Amino acid sequence: MRVSLCAIVRNEAHQLGRCLASVAPHVDEMVVVDTGSTDHTVAIAQGFNARVYEFAWCDDFAAARNAALAHVTGDWVLVVDADEELVVVNPAWQQVLAQTAPMVLALNREEVGLPNFVGGFHPRLFWHGPGVHYEGRYHEQLRYPEPVPVQPWADVRLKHHGNADPEAVRRKTLTRDIPILETMRRENTLSLWLLDCLARNYDRTEQWEQADDCYQEAYGRLAPHLQSGEPPTDLFWVGTVLQALSERAIAAADWETARLCLSQGLRWCPNFPPLAFWAGIWLREVGLPLGAIAYFQQALVWGMTGHYSRQEAFDPAYLQLHPACALGETHEQLGQWDQARAAWQQALAADPTWEPAQVAIARLEG
Known part of the structure; x- marks a missing residue:
């Protein structure tokens, strides 16, 4: 059983060494495809005895990944980006892998410099079976000719440094990510998930009108389903989009749109904590605080169980910090001081430095 690293890189001299040093002791070969570096990236890869190939960048991550896959000879493929490190949790992971049936293994990824989100998966270790390939210009997806099982795997994990430098992230967002996503939008190949990615990229670069336009398009795509009650064929990322639409509608006091997004969202994605939290906020804002309390408490129960x-x-804050704070505020509105104090204390248990909770407890005890 052989394991191959499969990586695509471009101008990564400042961090590729860290990546390859973490991977090299644990794989049988390293395949690195360079998409047009003008720094010392290639020399660094060669210094780790990686097999380096050239590929002309064409604003298509799947095309670059597939070019790298074409050179892989191992039985299993490990995909690690230049801004990531491999962290070995179980030193015997290769022996475990050798006894694992052909499948896709989803790895945990720790974010450096950002909160670590709950959920999601990173299918980065997979069986090198016939016909395996990537599809999609952006956030490329792994595909097999026939369905292959996908399961979480904790024997190794990734550490992601890519968001540690906000200015570098901003440059990449403006010069690479948004242009690729807008190309896909013109080609009518932008999924609801990627439309949300585009909206968030516009938000993080302070392009508010463009972000609003993306969310209006997202609502237009979902509106027939929201009105009929018939869920979309593919529910992936629908909960997150409906959360964003609900949050924006509440901020604009558009109570009917928020109600529609939240009621159908909770039917289709009933155990998604952000939707429960915003349902509570909506109920409180329209004058139904007791109903709001039930949703905030449900989010807290999910966090515990x-x-x-x-x-x-x-964001894991939707499992404790956010609902605890909202619960404290709501109990205060109702004059339920003991319950409010207990809720604010829950918020402080989640984040002892959270100033609103500190101020609230001081106020209640003053």
């Missing part, structure tokens, strides 16, 4: 959906990644 772990019985919630992990298909889509979300």
Whole structure:
């Protein structure tokens, strides 16, 4: 049983060494495809005895991944990007892998410099079976001719440094990510998931009108389903988009749109904590605080039991900090001081430095 690293790189001299040093002791070959570096990236890869190939970048991540896959000879393929490190949790992971049936293994990924989201998956270790390939210009997806099992795997994980430098992230967003996604939009190949990615890229680069336009398009795609009650064929990322649409509608006091997004969203994605939280906010804002309390409490119960959906990644604050704060505010509105104090204390248990909770407890005890 042989394991191959498969990586695509471009101008990664500042971090490729860290990546390859973490991987090299654990794989049988390293295949690196360079997509047009003008720095010392290629020399660094060669210094780790990687087999380096050239590929002309064409704004298509799947094309570059497939070019790299074409040179892989191992039985299993490990995909690690230049801004990531491989972290070995189980030193015997290769022996475990040798006894694993052909499948796709989803690895945990730790974010450096950002909160680690709950849920989501990173299918980065997979059987090198016939016909395996990638599809999609952006956030490329692994495909097999026939369905292959996908399961979480904790024997190794990834550490992601790519968001540690905000200015570098901004440059990449403006010069690479948004142009690729807009090309896909013109080609009518932008999924609801990637439309949300485009909207968030516009948000993080302060292009508010463009972000609003993306979310209006997302609502237009979902509107027939929201009005009929018939769920979309593919529910992936629908919960996250409906969360974003609900949040924006509540901010605009568009109560009917928020109600529609939240009611159908909770029917289709009933265990998705962000939707439950925003349903509570909506109920409180329209004057139904007791109903709001039930939703905030449900989110807290999910946080304690772990019985919630992990298909889509979300901020873990939706499992304790956010609902505890909202619960504290709501109990205060109702004059329920003991319950409010207990809720604010839950918020502080989640984040002892959270100033709104500190201020609230000082106010209640003053």
